[in-house]
Amino acid sequence: MKFSHKIALSLMFAGSFVSAQQTETYTNELGTYQKGMTLYANQQYAAALQEFNKIEPTDDHGLLASNLAYYKASSAVRLDNAGGDRLMEDFVRDFPQSNKRKIAYLSVGNFYFENSNYRDAKNWYDKVDQSILNYQNQDEFYFNYAYTLFKTNYPELSQSYFERVRNSQKYGAQAKYYIGYMAYESDNYEDANEMFDQAKRDGVSGRNMSYFQSDMNFKLGKFEKAIAQGKEQLDRSNAMERSQLNKIIGESYFNLEQYNEAIPYLKEYRGERGKWNNTDYYQLGFAYFKAQEYDNAISEFNKIIDGNDFVAQNAYYHLAKSYLKVEKKTQALNAFKNASEMDFDKKIKKDAMLNYAKLSYEIGNNYLPVPKVLQNYLKAYPTSEEADQIGELLIDSYITSKQYDQAVQMLEGNNSFDDKKAYQKVTYLYAIELYKANEYKRAQEMFQKSLSQRIDQELIARATFWNAEVDYLFNNYNEALIGYKEFKQMESASQLSDIYDKIDYNIAYTYFKLKKYNLAAEAFDDFAKKVNSNATKYDAYVRLGDSYFAEGSYWPAMESYNKAIAMNAYRSDYAFFQKAYSYGFVDKNDRKIEELKSFLKKYPKSIYYDDALYHLANTYSSVSEEEKAISYYQRLIKNYPKSPYYARSLSKQGLINYNRENYQAALKDLKRLVDEYPNSKEARQAVQTVRLIYIDLGQTEVYATWVKNLDFVDVEDSDIDMATYEAAENKFLENETNAAIKGFKKYLVQFPNGLNSLNANFYLAQLLFDEGQKDESIQYYKNVVEAGSSEFTEEALRKLSQIYLTQEDYKLATETLKRLEKEANFTQNIVFAQSNLMKALYEQKQYQETIRYADLILGLNDVDQDAKADAHIFTARSAIKLENEAKAKEAYSEVEKLASGRLKAEALYYSAYFKHEDGLYQESNKVVEDITKNYSRYRTYAVKAFYLMAKNYHQLDDAYQASYILENIIKNFSDQFPDLAEEAQQKLNEIKAEEAKTNSSIKVEDNPSVEETED
Structure with missing residues (x-):
């Protein structure tokens, strides 16, 4: 096929035009490319990327295209753009022949490395083909990659790359430093020291180097070098390093036993995250101990709470020793006990147990009876050198601990x-x-x-x-x-003045009880001559008078009564009455009347007032002044219906009226007597007198009708009644108890309202009571009490109230005691009634009434110390219940002076409690120590006081003592005192939470009960 010349020419021009156009485009792209590269070189990656994105290379696989792909990816990576990593991966894949492909991963890795993004740096360094590295960038890569691996926690691989450059002129010194540091971290201190030394020689001067070397020398036991290097670095270090260096220097001195030098450095340590641990406190405490700064040692040791390891045992042992040095024996006892219960150091355990045993003997023990503590030591160490000594203490501890x-x-x-x-x-x-x-x-x-x-x-x-x-x-x-x-x-008796001085008094009273009145009088007289004026001498004069009186020696009796009356400090109504009464036996009725009337004026509130009325009336009757006699009988009958003389007064008045032939008045008195006191002797006599009156009146049929209604009168059975009663009474007098009980029961079955039923009921009740059959005695005492006033009423009321108190039947006890208080003739029975009313009312939560009776008792002149102590204790207890702490405090203070045993323990506990409330924590603990030593057997108050001691120690910033006591309360007394143990647990949690803020060794457990409550 032939082409036209014109066509060929056109094609030629067209080709020339295209070529020129391409040249122009390439030139423009190159300019843009160069502009982008300039921006890239100046690290203006965003602007550079804009320029690179303007270029669309015609050759997709040419040099420009590969360079553009690389720089676009590199810029995107450096800008941290999304997809930057993918762009770089695409470049490596799409341009396998590019010389930049070899450095792509390394370049990105270096970028991240330079920006301290070691995680991303590692990802890219891992992709580098190390075989293509040249001499220049090989050492840089090895060092950077080593450091990246070091920072991303790949120590073994990191070390292998540092080893590759340890001889590098540029990187060798730094590589040795990091090789040394990794050896240090791996506890390979010998190699680490060698590397650090080489690094120093090569010119590395990092401020941490001396710190690391100091720490390593310390760990290698090279304490002098550790101290020197630590001091060298100390002034150049930051706060955290300075804290650690002080610790290293202090511990190095500590290990060299240079404790005085160690103390200032140990004190400057700031702990891990602001907290010390038990070892830190132990070291500083031990350094103070060795420096004989015992208070400071205590301050450090007692921050170690709840410890259970070798360090804790050592700390507690030396804490105890420190307490002994400053005479704090109670605190020492707790610390020795704690150390003795750990098995980490057998020698310390044994010595701590020995000291714990000795201190327990000396000051008492709240955990165990002292003998038990001593026995535990002997059981654990039977062949120890101290066994004999502890054995001797054991014997004596029985007495000092009062665990009799x-x-x-x-x-x-x-x-x-x-x-x-x-x-x-x-x-x-x-x-x-x-x-x-x-x-x-x-x-x-x-x-x-x-x-x-x-x-x-x-x-x-x-x-x-x-x-x-x-x-x-x-x-x-x-x-x-x-x-x-x-x-x-x-x-030896005469040397025991506390009891010998009263022996004649006791002998005299015993003769008196045996009714050997002449011997009693001799003994009372001997005693009264020897003793100084006091309540006992007064009583001796009174009983001397009673002895003479019983012997019929009335003038000596009156003389003795006068001696008692002359002791003006004592209430002498009884002696005055007895003296007045005695004049009747020496035919001095006029003087008797005069003295009895004087008595009535002088003692209007005397318990013998009704006695005086009765005997005054009798005396007037005996001198035939019947009207005056009747007037005094009437006063008694009207004002003293519960008097034992009431029935007798009715009887006497009836007889006077009978003798004066005032029959209707006599019948009125006598029938009233029979109605009100049917079981009395006077009632039986009254029946006989009524019979005579009706005979005199010629009205025997009226008598017969009246007497039929009296169930206690059976004339036909009177002989059998007397015989049956006398059989039982004889056994009673012969002390044949069982036979007497059987006899009286038989009598009362046959004659429940017999002539002698009152006596039988009383004697039977007494026998049953003395034999421990108190419940059975109740009904017989009640029969006596319900029969009306008699010579037995007072004792029956006393015994009944005793039984009700024992049975904790406080309502019945109160009723009986109030009647005894009102009807008693003997002062001691009034005191007994009031004392026990005080107790019974307290049990019935009648606290104001309790205090009123306590005040009555305290107002008595001759009340004994025990009764006073009881009055004060119930005042105090009631005041506590009434939230009157001031009154309670005052009352417990009095109890503390007077009481012994359990009451003393109670008073001391409240003394400690009030001192705690007043912020007197040391003084409070002193009182608790007294309880521990002398009254620990009274567990209620001993354990409560123990808890109080823990609270005191908490307030005194002694966390160790507080927490240890609380732990032992929880451990030993939870079963006996669950509420107190729960309270102790809450307090312990509180203390641990506080201490955990500064001691990392303390682990605080959640309290489920607290969480449950909060939910």
Whole structure:
């Protein structure tokens, strides 16, 4: 095919035109490309990318295209554009022949490396083909990649790349530093030190280097070097490093036993995240201990709470030693106990247990009885050098801890400690304690056990005296007399002034009870001559008068009564009455009348007022002044319906009217007597007099009708009545108790309203009471009380109230005691009634009334110390219930002065409590220590005081003591005192939460009960 010439020419021009156009386009692209490269070189990646995007290379696989693809991807990566990573991957795939393909991954990796984005740097470095690296960029890649691996936590691979450049002139020094640091982190301190030294020689001067080397030398035990390097770095370090360097330097001095030098550095340590741990506190505390700064040592050691490891055991042991140095023995006891309960260091455990045992003996123990603590040591270390010493303390601890019951058991049942002298003393002291607790039967058993070991002469004398006292209380007067006389004849007795000075008084009273009045008078007289003026001397004069009176020696009796009356400090109404009454026996009725009338004026509130009225009336009757007699009988009948003289006054008045032939008045009096007191002797006499009156009136049929309605009158059975009663009474007088009980019961079955039913009911009740059959005695006492006033009423009321109190039937007790208070003739029974009304009303929550009765008791002149202590204690308890703390505080203060035993423990507890409330925490703890030493057997107050001590320590910033006590309350007393243990747990959680803020070793557990409440 032939072409036309014109066509060929046209094609030629067309081709020339295209070529020119392409040249122009290429030139423009090249300019844009160069502009983009300039911007790229100046790190203006966004502008560069704009320029690169303007170029559309004609050759998709040419040089320009490959360069554009690379720089576009590189710019996008550097701009962190989405898809930048994909663009770079596309470049590597699409341009396998490009020389930039070899450095693409390395370039991106270097970019991320330079910007400290080590995670992304690693991703790109991992893709680098290391075989294509040249000499220039190979070391740079190895170092950068090593450091990237180091920062992204690939230490082993990192070290292998650092090793490749450790001899590089440019990177070698830094590589050695990081190789050293990784060895340091791996606890390979020898290699680390070598690398750090080489790095230093090669010119690396990083501020951490000396810190690391100091720490490594410390860990290698090269403490002098650690100190030197630490001090070298200290001033150049930041706050965190400075804290750690102080710790390293301080611990290095500590390990070199240079404790004074260690202290300032240990103090400057700031802990991990602002918290110390138990080891930190231990080291500073021990350094203070060695420097003999014991208060500072305590301050550090006691921050270690709830510890249970070798460090804690050491800390608690040295804490205890520090407390001993500053005379804080209670705190030392707790710390020794804590250390003795850990097994990490056997030597410390043994010595701590020994000190714990010795301190328990010295100051008491709230956790266990002291003998038990000592026994535990002997059981754990039976062959120790201290075993004999602890054995001796064990014997004596029975006495100092007042654990007498356990002591007696141990001494009787353990041959290893069968010390007769200790047994004699312990049984005596136990007997005294039982005696004071009114447990007389058990007390006498112990007195007799003490007397079985006749070693200590003073103890023999004392036990003999108190054994006689128990016999006296049991009405065994003959045995009591033997004991008193035996005591008086003992050589050592005269040295025991507290009891010897009253021995004649006791002997006199025993003769008096045996109705040997002449001997009683001699003894009372002897006693009164020896003793100074006091209540006992006053009583001796009164009883001397009574003894003479009983013997019929009325003038000496009156003389003795006058001596009592002359002692103006004492209420002498009884002595005055007896003196007045005695004039009648020496035919001085005019003087008797004068004295009785004087008595009525002087003692209008005396309990003997009705006695005086009755005997004044009788005296007027005996001198035939019947009108005056009747006027005094009338006063008594009107004003004293509960008087034992009431029935007698009706009887006497009736007889006067009968003798004066005033029959209707006589019948009125006598029938009233029979109606109101049917079981009295006076009633039976009245029936006979009524019979005579009706005979005189010629009205026997009226009498017969009247007498038929009286169920206690059966003339035909009167002989059988008397015979049956007398049979029982004879057994009673012969002390044949069982036979007497059987006889009186038989009598009352046959004659429930018989002539002697009142006596039978009373004697039967007394016998049953004394035999311990108190419940059965109640009905018989009630029969006596319901029969009206008699010579037995007062005692029956007393015994009934005692039974109701024992049964805790406070309502019935109160009713009975109020009647006793009103009707009693004997002062001691009035005091008994008021004292027990106070107690019964307290139990019934009548607190104001309780205080009123307490005040009555405290207002009495001759009340004994125990009664006063009771009055104060019930005032205090009631005041607490009424939230009157000021009154309670005052009352407990008085109890503390007067009481012993349980009441003393209670008073001391409240003393500690009030001091705590007043912020006197040290003083409060002193009182708790007294309770611990002397009254720990009263667990209620001992444990409550123990909890109070924990609260005191918390307030005194002694977290260790507070938490340890609380833990032991929870551990040892949860069953006995669950409410207190729960409160202790809450307080313990509170303390631990506080301390955990500064001590990382303390783990705070959630309290489920608290969470439950909050929900």
